[in-house]
Amino acid sequence: MSTKPSQELETFDNPNPERDYTIRIRMPEFTCLCPKTGQPDFAELLLEYVPDQLCVELKSLKLYIWAFREQGAFHEAVTNEMLADLVAATNPRFMRLTADFKVRGGIYTVVTAEHRDENWVAPQKVELP
Secondary structure (H helix, E strand, O other): OOOOOOOOOOOEOOOOOOOOOOOOOOEEEEEEOOOOOOOEEEEEEEEEEEEEOOEEOOEEEHHHHHHOOEEEHHOOOOOHHHHHHHHHHOOOOOEEEEEEEEEEOOOEEEEEEEEEOOOOOOOOOOOOO
């Protein structure tokens, strides 16, 4: 197999760094392992961010989330770890990662972690008539 999981996140220059805009990326096939039982945990990830100078490259993001497939991690820990890695790679104005874990033992877990650059002010939402 020529493609392998990777912990490296690649980036590219933001084509419009002068403008605030939102990038939303859905990743419906995230898996990791329960650190207690070793059983697989499944989640849909939603990454939302306002880039500054860099954007995350999608193929590297796919390989990055694939790298968690054999890793044991609590839902809270893995969500925050991924957010920290993505923030370190891209240094965004704002970033939110939501991990919506599928039912396990009758329990659903949703973990949301956020990062906000201290110098960034969110624009006012525009309501159109």
